[in-house]
Amino acid sequence: MEDGVDHLAFERNKAQFDVEDMKIIWAGSRQDFELSDRISRLVASDPAFRKDDRTTLDRKELFKNTLRKAAYAWKRINELRLNEQEAYKLRSFVDQPAFTDLHWGMFVPAIQGQGTDEQQQKWLPLAYRMQIIGCYAQTELGHGSNVQGLETTATFDPKTDEFVIHSPTLTSSKWWPGGLGKISTHAVAYARLIIGGEDHGVHGFIVQLRSLDDHLPLPGITIGDIGMKFGNAAYNTMDNGVLRFDHVRIPRNQMLMRVSQVTREGKYVSSNVPRQLVYGTMVNVRQKIVADASVALSRAVCIATRYSAVRRQFGSHNGGLETQVIDYKTQQARLFPLLASAYAFRFVGGWLKWLYMDVTERLQANDFSTLPEAHACTAGLKSLTTTATADGIEECRKLCGGHGYLCSSGLPELFAVYVPACTYEGDNVVLLLQVARHLMKTVSQLGSGNKPVGTTAYMARVEQLMQYHSDVEKAEDWLKPNVVLEAFEARASRMSVACAQNLSKFANPEEGFQELAADLVDAAVAHCQLIVVSKFIEKLQQDIPGKGVKKQLEVLCSIYALFLLHKHLGDFLSTGCINPKQGSLASEQLRNLYSQVRPNAIALVDAFNYTDHYLGSILGRYDGNVYPKLYEEAWKDPLNDSVVPDGFKEYIQPMLKQQLRNARL
Ligand SMILES: CCCCCCCCCCC/C=C/C(=O)SCCNC(=O)CCNC(=O)[C@H](O)C(C)(C)COP(=O)(O)OP(=O)(O)OC[C@H]1O[C@@H](n2cnc3c(N)ncnc32)[C@H](O)[C@@H]1OP(=O)(O)O
């Protein structure tokens, strides 16, 4: 607290739970908390990681600044001998998208997941020591979502035992890969495997792009940055790139060969594993993106909540204080569901991480049975959480009124950096359609003795759920977890069954799927929301230590579920799961819950344990000392370097003089 005053102290004193215990729950464990706390303070206290000047730098300065920070972060990681988890934390607290995200987040996992043991032994040590820097080059100018439509070719040349990597068309140019534009020395590039004229579909290949001596592109390689992206600083710290191959030769052993192999004789051999494992890196990253959604949303919510307690507007009586905007019911109805969503996404992210680890272990033991479930859950939850988080950050900006639009609020940049998460790693609608396919398959198999498992297990009770009518009679009934869960299960199963029934009316199922796509997406959303609600409820069934902590989480869980019910009331009513009276009882309960959160709101965002450096927001400062700091910050803008701006003499003065002359005439 710079001026020694904690302007939010009176808010903190109102909390009805132990915030230190909540910090542990949010972090996942005491160990995770201590690690995050230590590393975030380390980054915050190091001037080399300052980021408050970022929005005033031009692209080249911004990019060089990113390279400097990445190199310095790597130096510190080595000096401090940080382990993998600590290094990951350090990079994320530096809070500046960089080529390293793709190197560690996609290039390394692609080799780990799709490389043979031999390939891993060769490439991973180089990547771990950053002696090579890699990216994930899948998307092309012409195709991103449709991976099977990629056009880059990798043609086997049996004479030389090499693949010839080629971009046959303009649309086959690789386009978007992060880190590719200016930095990566290598890529895992995806291309159609062609052997003897036969097309074996898309496979991954390790391709060297730049010389390790002078960093120049290797022969046959054209490479560059694709240009400025949305937002000023934001994602422009990243060199998303364009890449063309002109008959570039690589040795045969640089095709990632865990899923399928090409022999010296040019024979294509498939291992006994599903071809979809080629998509494994995307499943991995989608799971990480879900965990990250709670971080991005909680940052925005922390800023908006603290500022809403500081900001006063209207309502002064007899010269007293005006009303804190957080006390307006409309502010609460917009803000508290986002607070609840941040916690909900935290817990579902933790569960998804477990699911991913479980499927990975099973895959290693050649058990592929849970792969469809893992794909559907990662795709659906990635879509649900990133859409809600991007929308939520924007809502937080509006919750902060005019000041939210200033870069110094931290919110514009947070939004600009975050919003592409709705597109990358799979467009959110395309991913929901994958979930819908999974649901339709599940419904179609219901009578076949194939019992639905995992997150679709509720479908086994479809007959009962089709008969369900909520028995809610009073507002408090909506606080019972089983009552909420059944309503969400009934809604989700009825929407899926309705889609399946409508699909069966089409002679051509694929045509039906296209025609009903919008309804299918709604059914997928209902299913994914059920997953999030049910994982929150499961979390509450665990032992939750700490004074008042469980009670707060119960309130947040109810808010999350009832807010969704309120938002999608049309679904719940039209499927006949609840009646209008029960809908209004849910709204009544929601209002009660907002009142219960109110005294705890500041402590609930303190539990995220973000440093002021990481939040990067004057409005979200821990001490709430907003106005003097906003005022101070304004004067740092480069426009205020001089009293009379550059350009005045050239453009404005002549105009003023002209007006003066005209006036005199
Ligand atoms: C701090 C945060 C951590 C982040 C760290 C990293 C930093 C990240 C920064 C972001 C950088 C961004 C990178 C990228 O964007 S990389 C490119 C990503 N591209 C995509 O996501 C493309 C999306 N498209 C697809 O995934 C597929 O093409 C699609 C699934 C849409 C369709 O594929 P396809 O046409 O082949 O499949 P079908 O629909 O015919 O289905 C065939 C069967 O395969 C199943 N399937 C599909 N995908 C998977 C999968 N991934 N795993 C398992 N199974 C899969 C599908 O369900 C079908 O099954 P059935 O035949 O049984 O029905």
Ligand SMILES: Cc1cc2nc3c(=O)[nH]c(=O)nc-3n(C[C@H](O)[C@H](O)[C@H](O)COP(=O)(O)OP(=O)(O)OC[C@H]3O[C@@H](n4cnc5c(N)ncnc54)[C@H](O)[C@@H]3O)c2cc1C
């Ligand atoms: C910041 C950023 C970073 C990225 N980083 C990488 C990277 O490192 N490596 C990499 O390989 N790629 C990367 N990408 C590319 C990214 O993965 C793709 O942009 C993404 O998968 C979406 O594909 P697309 O651009 O082809 O969208 P399109 O598929 O062209 O989408 C356009 C519209 O069509 C709709 N649509 C498409 N197909 C269907 C369908 N079947 N049914 C209904 N609607 C449909 C979509 O919903 C969308 O509204 C990045 C992208 C961004 C924005």
